[in-house]
Amino acid sequence: MQRCPCCNSRLPAGGSLCSRCGADLSQALRCEALAEQWLALSVQTLNADQADIAVAAVNRSLSFKQTSAARLFRDFLLQHQYQTLYDCLAKKQWQDARLTIARLQILQGDNETLFRFLALIEHLNMN
Numbered sequence: 001m002q003r004c005p006c007c008n009s010r011l012p013a014g015g016s017l018c019s020r021c022g023a024d025l026s027q028a029l030r031c032e033a034l035a036e037q038w039l040a041l042s043v044q045t046l047n048a049d050q051a052d053i054a055v056a057a058v059n060r061s062l063s064f065k066q067t068s069a070a071r072l073f074r075d076f077l078l079q080h081q082y083q084t085l086y087d088c089l090a091k092k093q094w095q096d097a098r099l100t101i102a103r104l105q106i107l108q109g110d111n112e113t114l115f116r117f118l119a120l121i122e123h124l125n126m127n
Contacts, residue, residue, distance in 0.1 A: 001025065001032055035064035042073060051081065055103045078107050085117065094125045 004011055005028065009020035016026040038061035046054035058077060061070045081104050088097035098121060101114050 001029055031064045035061045035067060035070065037061075038064065039067070039070050039073060042070075042077075046077065046080070051077075051084070051100075051103055055081075055106050059106065074107060078104070081107065089121070089124075092124070094121050097121050 002011060003009065004018040004021060004023055004025065006023040007018060007021040009018055011025070012019060016029055017024055038057050042054045042057035042061060045051075045057060055077060058070060058074050061067070062074065081100055085097055085100040085104070088094075088100055098118070101117055101121075104114055
């Protein structure tokens with residue numbers, strides 16, 4: 001955080017009190033730090049093929065602060081999970097496909113497309 005959200009004054013480096021209005025910004029600065037840590041964890045766990053943790057971590061990061069980096073990584077995770085879903089369907093890995101849809105629901109909520117994918121999996125799994 002470079003400026004005070006209360007008075008828009010420049011913040012001193014390393015300080016948590018605004019020199020102009022005296023606002024205590026320690027909690028806001030803590031949220032920023034936690035958002036960065038959760039985003040880093042998300043990237044690390046995706047690299048370690050632990051998509052469940054990566055999805056939860058990016059959502060946690062966004063709950064602390066809506067940064068453009070976290071939103072961009074969430075969008076990347078969405079694409080990654082859809083590609084994983086398509087691969088699972090092609091290989092007829094129905095259980096893995098269901099788990100991937102669960103991760104997609106966490107990332108973007110319930111939607112008609114995901115419900116249709118679940119119906120397709122059920123149909124294909126019966127045959």
